[in-house]
Amino acid sequence: MMMAMMAAATTMAFAQADVVKNAKKLLDKGEVEEAIKAVEPALNAGSNEEKAAAWNLLSAANYKKFADIQAKKLENQVKQTNEPVDEAAMNEAIIKALEAAMKCDEFDNMPNEKGKIKPKFRSDNQKTYQNGRLNVINAGQYLYNQKDYAGAFKAFALYVDSGESPLFTGLDMSQDQYKYEVAYFASLSAYQGKDFSNVIKYAQIAAQNEAKAKDATEILVFSKKESMKTKEDTLEYINMLKEASQKFPDDNRYSAWIGDYYLQTGSAEDLGTWADAEIAKNAQNKFAYTYKGEALRLQNKFDEAVECYKKAFEIDPTYVAAAYQAGVSLNSKAIELKDQLADKKTGMLTTANADKVKAVLNEAKEFLEKVREADPNRDQVNWAYALYQVYYSLGDTAKAAELEKIVSGN
Secondary structure: HHHHHHEEEEHHHHHHHHHHHHHHHHHOOOOHHHHHHHHHHHHOOHHHHHHHHHHHHHHHHHHHHHHHHHHHHHHHHHHHHOOOOOOHHHHHHHHHHHHHHHHHEEEEEEEEOOOOOOOOOOOHHHHHHHHEEEEEEEHHHHHHOOOOOOHHHHHHHHHHOOOOOOOOOOOOOOOOOOHHHHHHHHHHHHHOOOOOHHHHHHHHOOOOOOHHHHHHHHHHHHHHHHHHHHHEEEEEEEEHHEEEEEEOOOOHHHHHHHHHHHHHOOOOOHHHHHHHHHHHHOOOOOHHHHHHHHHHHHHOOHHHHHHHHHHHHHHHHOOOOHHHHHHHOOOOHHHHHHHHHOOOOOOOOHHHHHHHHHHHHHHHHHHHHHHHOOOOOOOOOOOOHHHHHHHHHHHHHHHHHHHHHHHHOO
């Protein structure tokens, strides 16, 4: 029985070796696709040495497939011809080639049947892929442009991860000038595919590089905002915004997003306190002034709110949201002032008091007309109803009628 088992094992070993040899013959004849199919049965059978040999052959076959198509593409460029080139197959091949080389290295560095580790393929594969792996970046770019975000992520992540692979043991991979850029694109591809765990993983790698830190932080924030589910997630999101605001004080968007959060979930007092702290850190933060104005407006402190909006608009004259809020607050002030000054019995205003209300309305009109001029299609703020209210209150029936059509959608 033992002899029969040994004979069977020996036969199996020879069979595995023959599979790889036959695949190698096909590859040497240039029959790449046939070689790839032929070696597949040997990939996960036999000894570690045999598996390493099979994966190495698969890597070589895919690399040749990639190189042949790439050569044809370059020939087209040189000769200015337009022979059909299968770019999808070319990019798929380089990804599979590198993956197979890493798998080969895994088995190549396992003990053989005598318990010894004698790698055969690492040196040659290092020579092939130390620079050859750069083509995986091109594959990722191609797939991203094709909107195959899962495929693009696979390629970009493979490039980043392969730099840490044991395959490159003994080589200095620390000076990789593309690592952080590619890590960012891996996170961006993952974001497009709503794969938020991998967004975080690769964005954190990208953020280690000063040049990519800002972009990586931005995508981390976006990812966290979209994936929030628990109260803890929300708190983590706010803390991320605060850290980003401190790290990148010139990027006022983080302040704006914090303000949005407090505006939606916090009290007017909390919003005002936060805005004051932001202004103390950066007196040119237009968003902080706007949110301070919002906090004051919510407390019906219209004069103070308008001063904040005016300051934001002074900082950035293209910031129509601040001018719009100033106009809305002045309109609200006019309504409140009219109620305060009206006769308690008749509800009528004296001429002097009517002029006071009219003066506030005219100031509101001035701001809202600036908004209309700067944003005629209402892409940034929907100013139509607010301006309609002001025209109507001022008795400008012609302009009110004009805007009524816009407000009603006619």
